[in-house]
Amino acid sequence: MLNVGVIGCGGMGKDHIKRLTEKIQGAQVVAVSDVFEEGAKEAAKIAGGAKVYTDGKDLINDPDVDAVFIVSPGFAHTESLLQAIEAGKRVFCEKPLATTADDCKKIVEAEVASGKHLIQLGFMRRYDKGYVQVKEALKSGEYGEPLILHCTHRNPEVGTNYNTPMAVHDTAIHEIDTLHWLVDDEYESAQVIMPKVTKYSHSELKDPQIMLLRTKRGICIDVEVFVNCKFGYDINCEVVCEDGAIKMAQPSYPSIRKDAAVSTKIDTDCFVRFKDAYDTEVQNWVECAKDGVINGPTAWDGYLAAVTADALVKAQETGQIEPIHTDEKPEFYK
Ligand code: INS
Structure with missing residues (x-):
């Protein structure tokens, strides 16, 4: 059983907690974290009772947490990803990897330096x-x-x-x-x-x-x-x-x-259109944990x-x- 800690308990976070609890084989949510404690408490109930944290770092360093699921807002990803790499824990991170290409590069460099493939990025369409x-x-x-x-x-x-x-x-x-x-x-x-x-x-x-x-x-x-x-x-x-x-x-x-x-x-909406893809990507991430591999989108894909x-946004401006x-x-x- 893969013991998962989920960081970010907004709508999408709760959705993933429900998925991990009710649908996914071989995983359970043992801890949740959100800066808003109330949201984390509600999410812990969906998981049928899980530890509640308000600081993602404490969740990452909890010895009961085998793997980390990041569903916080994009701007908060870099910090959690770097902490998870340092702790040597596997991560599923919803897109985006980070909000700037520079931060993405930092994350890629940290993962390469760790020598372990740890990060899968949540681009679910590859599983559609x-x-x-x-x-x-x-x-x-x-x-x-x-x-x-x-x-x-x-x-x-x-x-x-x-x-x-x-x-x-x-x-x-x-x-x-x-x-x-x-x-x-x-x-x-x-x-x-x-x-x-x-x-x-x-x-x-x-x-x-x-x-x-x-x-x-x-x-x-x-x-x-x-x-x-x-x-x-x-x-x-x-x-x-x-x-x-x-x-x-x-x-x-x-x-x-x-x-x-x-x-x-x-x-x-995308949640109905790609419902099966969301389920498949998470199941696949859990199964790959046994072999210590990542076969979905990586941090490099996020970069x-x-x-x-960035090039497309520039092109919007320059024509x-x-x-x-x-x-x-x-x-x-x-
Ligand atoms: C959403 C989501 C959907 C996309 C929407 C976007 O955040 O990523 O898949 O179709 O345009 O706003």
Whole structure:
């Protein structure tokens, strides 16, 4: 049994505690921590009784905690990650790894120096059945080399504090991680095109946006990010290859005939659309703990995502093609 300590007991933290307690095999939540003690106490109840801390460091250093689950706000990740590396404990960290590329680099360096693979990052889309099927089709070699990716990332709506850079940091960040993994390549440059703004947006948010990425092998990717599309949570991905085009399957819902129309449901939020992916990523992390390996997204992937996101945000401002410069991938992550 893997004894897990969860740092961060907000909505997402509670959701993961519920998952670890009710669904995941081979793990239990033995401690929780939150700067707001009340929130931590509530979360401890979901776990059926767990130790309550208000300082993440105390939870990390608790000898009863085998592994740490970080679901605190992004700005607090660096400190907890560095403490967990120092304590030599395995970590599952929700995205982002850290809020700046410099902090991501510090975390990568600390993990490399520790000599142990400890950190898995919560980019759950890599565990989504639809993306996995596309990856397997690409790997089979039957369709030749991928050339172009057409993607959409649509949300029905977002909160009023959501602004233009968040279209990268909060939303496209998923495509940034998933797509280079899908085609097994790295990004070279980024550009953002701003279409006419929807009447449902406001002065601080340009919506929709078309984000363009080019990989080192020359694959061109377009991602439509449209966070006030109104009609649903609509994630699409099509890979155009030399010998065929592969379109990701949608979650299966019945097709219904009514009022002289045929319709199929579209999900309305990411927690429903990627529910199975969340379960699978956490189960996989628990299982890999036995062998001391990480086979999901790593701290290095978190660093790559941060650097790519910075280039896209710069491209939003300049309207130019911005180069993406990353360090050489350390041997440790190969
Ligand atoms: C959320 C989440 C969703 C994404 C939203 C974002 O935080 O990451 O998956 O679709 O745009 O605001």
